[in-house]
Amino acid sequence: GAGVSQTPSNKVTEKGKYVELRCDPISGHTALYWYRQSLGQGPEFLIYFQGTGAADDSGLPNDRFFAVRPEGSVSTLKIQRTERGDSAVYLCASSPGTSGGADTGELFFGEGSRLTVL
């Protein structure tokens, strides 16, 4: 079956511009995560959705970053007024999730969206 799909795979933008990154999770997975991986580093947690709501957004670095998942499937990560320090690979992951408690499922990662801010 299809895995986690992320678009675009590469995005080059200029400092100050607005960027949207899209994630299409595995069908039926209720839990969705965004992580950011800078060069030479491990992924860093940004935000976690269980269904449509953000269950934990404590990893978002500042208010320029925002993510939505309006119908509980596709998610969009939005970055306003991009800065050079935002350059990284943005990874999306999904898991089956649970209806009411902790998510015990394995994370399935997409290939990432590589963002370069000039």
Next chain:
Amino acid sequence: QKEVEQDPGPLSVPEGAIVSLNCTYSNSAFQYFMWYRQYSRKGPELLMYTYSSGNKEDGRFTAQVDKSSKYISLFIRDSQPSDSATYLCAMNRTPGFQKLVFGTGTRLLVSP
């Protein structure tokens, strides 16, 4: 100081060698420990996960956790060129996998 420390490598070994990859951590609240493998320009994929201290074996891979020393290891036996990748350790405080703290990753090169 980072919560999770991992030697970035690269670690170069000949085919057939036994590989040892390690991470140390500082937060005693971590209870779930994972190893992910990441090929170049791909997303991480889960290799092993363990809960609390002990060993877990899966084929050529063995994961060890020593909570008293805050130290985890991944051993790869009979390493293959296809094992060449970056290996990331990851940890979680709560049941499940939602908010992982990753190490920086160790790049492994297995030469034929």
